């Protein structure tokens with residue numbers, strides 16, 4: 001193997017443009033520029049944290065796992081939604097890095113938005129298994145095929161990259177948005193669940209799946225590579241046919 | 249788990265500095281251990297033996313037996329809640345192998361020539377229940393979903409700053425609402441600390457930024473002891489430099505580590521289990537290879553190889569010897585791992601081996617708790633109303649070294665037990681009074697930090713702490729390195745007293761919180777180094793080069809580190825819980841001490 005790790009390909013001077021907003025100062029958001037020497041293998045998150053730790057401790061952003069599994073650091077990076085910890089400097093075009101908060105949710109401070117409306121939509125689709133039969137003494141059986149049916153939508157980390165990339169959501173905050181539909185899908189197609197009909201009813205509402213105009217922004221935004229639009233289509237299909245069976 | 253359990257009977261609130269779904273349990277990859285015996289013979293007794301041996305006999309044995317016995321029903325419980333485990337062809341929960349999990353070899357023959365199959369007293373067993381390589385994510389999601397279903401109250405992005413302790417009892421907590429900066433007092437009958445690990449103490453770690461040990465550190469400052477802090481686990485396979493974990497499932501599924509000479513070096517260190525020896529053994533072996541100049545290109549890392557052709561060559565996958573594997577099988581078993589390597593290393597593990605080094609991973613130590621999760625103030629007495637579970641607690645079921653997949657099962661089994669116990673307690677007692685201004689101390693600390701100018705970046709102190717802990721209190725230790733670490737930490741604690749915050753705002757002042765978290769890590773580092781200095785033996789993850797052997801006469805006991813002002817930390821000891829059985833009319837230990845070999 002090429003010794004990629006040790007090859008210190010040298011750092012690169014980036015101009016980082018960040019959309020700042022300080023609620024305690026009020027006024028309009030403003031753009032601020034920072035200069036950072038970044039290593040090609042650095043994550044965008046590393047670049048932002050280096051600004052926070054060395055230049056401006058007030059910079060507001062969320063982060064935790066730093067490897068794309070917790071869903072904390074969704075932001076708009078060079079115009080596209082993504083997780084700052086999953087994007088490496090060596091994938092950036094040019095020497096300017098532009099970072100702003102995700103759209104469609106109220107900005108609290110700098111890159112931090114209010115996630116409550118997002119989680120409220122998530123909670124509205126009954127995102128939990130419903131099965132009122134007394135459970136067996138061991139596991140309920142489920143075939144590998146039945147399990148595969150909803151595998152993809154179990155990967156969701158509730159980062160909101162998809163929902164905040166969705167034009168209908170920008171125009172209408174009442175739309176449940178793709179992430180909530182993905183999480184409904186996760187249960188609608190689980191052979192052990194008994195509340196598919198209720199969830200489909202919820203999503204059939206005026207602010208449900210029919211708001212989706214199949215723009216595909218959500219799918220390209222998803223850092224977990226979930227085919228969000230496909231999941232939405234499957235939910236629509238189940239609604240029209242009234243069936244969630246494997247053979248549909 | 250505890251909240252879910254408690255909320256069935258009493259009003260329950262969860263206070264979390266992260267949105268709960270952001271917790272680091274979501275990063276757990278490989279699986280959760282339980283002897284379901286879905287794919288081959290197994291028993292909870294096998295699991296208990298492995299746990300006790302894996303912990304180098306510092307495990308409290310009753311706690312370990314309960315863990316392994318209740319694991320089985322807890323897994324079914326999780327399945328009933330909707331956890332999407334992978335399935336076997338007949339629809340049952342799928343299981344895989346993991347380091348240190350074994351069963352007796354039915355073909356064992358003590359007279360068989362070394363190296364043959366029959367010469368191995370124990371062989372690997374498929375015990376880890378999994379959902380691809382994102383089992384922790386599924387557990388976290390499932391428990392959160394069930395909490396929503398049950399209407400548990402959540403205070404998301406509230407950061408606990410202090411415990412309310414009155415008359416020796418815990419009566420609530422003080423937390424800051426991160427979005428506003430407001431301080432809130434939570435008056436409670438019982439409080440459970442489940443703040444997770446503190447790997448951010450070290451330079452290279454698999455732990456999230458949020459893992460700063462807030463719960464144990466706050467309790468320590470209130471005079472409570474921290475148990476077995478010298479035992480900190482370094483996981484052998486972290487992504488070089490970043491520390492991001494590449495699960496042990498890689499090796500459970502047949503992955504192999506190679507040094508710079510292309511040699512499968514684990515054959516020398518653990519002739520029976522090889523790459524599946526327990527973590528402390530593997531991490532030390534990597535360090536020794538690197539020290540001997542046998543790292544890749546002479547550098548400080550080795551390779552982890554999960555290519556199908558490698559597994560086929562060494563017949564190392566669980567399908568062998570009957571069947572070969574192909575890259576499709578590998579991709580299906582380890583999808584997230586492969587993606588991490590592609591994203592963060594720019595290496596495609598289907599085609600190339602991955603550069604790895606040991607990464608600070610898991611705290612065996614923490615708040616001393618009993619079988620109901622009650623926190624103890626010393627070797628005997630509990631603190632009424634105070635509980636702990638998960639990585640912040642030390643039961644101790646992991647002893648000197650935790651086996652892979654045994655943490656998730658600890659969270660679930662003892663989360664459930666503590667949840668029940670704290671609900672019992674809360675329904676029995678009245679609310680006891682709290683002082684007029686329990687938030688006064690937290691407020692004063694914050695005002696101090698806001699009132700002082702920024703003298704030096706706090707992040708510099710953090711970097712120095714992480715470097716000294718990694719270099720001087722890491723995989724290998726000696727009196728000399730530990731004294732250096734102790735002095736460094738004492739010095740950093742002094743500088744810490746002078747830090748000021750640059751951001752004077754109230755809304756999402758995360759700079760302020762990061763400084764407070766650093767303070768917590770420094771206190772835990774102090775306790776860790778003091779406990780490591782006092783333990784003049786090598787056991788499990790604690791490896792003293794100046795005392796290379798286990799010394800059961802002097803150190804078959806748990807350490808308890810107490811805060812002791814300027815002096816650093818004071819270390820006391822308590823006994824290990826040992827089960828005795830009748831044998832030939834005599835009371836003998838059920839798990840006799842043995843030399844740990846893999």
Ligand SMILES: Cc1cc2nc3c(=O)[nH]c(=O)nc-3n(C[C@H](O)[C@H](O)[C@H](O)COP(=O)(O)OP(=O)(O)OC[C@H]3O[C@@H](n4cnc5c(N)ncnc54)[C@H](O)[C@@H]3O)c2cc1C
Nearest residue numbers: 265266273276277278279408443444462638639653655656
């Ligand atoms: C990468 C990785 C992979 C792993 N894989 C496995 C595996 O396959 N099998 C296994 O058994 N174990 C595994 N482990 C270990 C296991 O995942 C952890 O030990 C376990 O998840 C810890 O859970 P916890 O509930 O104690 O803490 P966490 O899940 O980390 O949760 C801590 C919680 O405390 C909250 N908190 C912390 N401080 C405060 C504060 N001051 N105020 C308010 N809230 C606070 C946080 O918001 C968070 O919600 C792995 C660990 C890592 C790092």
Ligand code: SF4
Nearest residue numbers: 166212213215216218
């Ligand atoms: S496909 Fe539907 S949900 Fe996705 S972005 Fe487009 S409109 Fe929104």
Ligand code: SF4
Nearest residue numbers: 156157159160162222
């Ligand atoms: S579907 Fe993808 S983009 Fe949307 S919230 Fe889930 S993980 Fe994020």
Ligand code: FES
Nearest residue numbers: 064066070071085
């Ligand atoms: S910090 Fe967890 S997803 Fe980026």
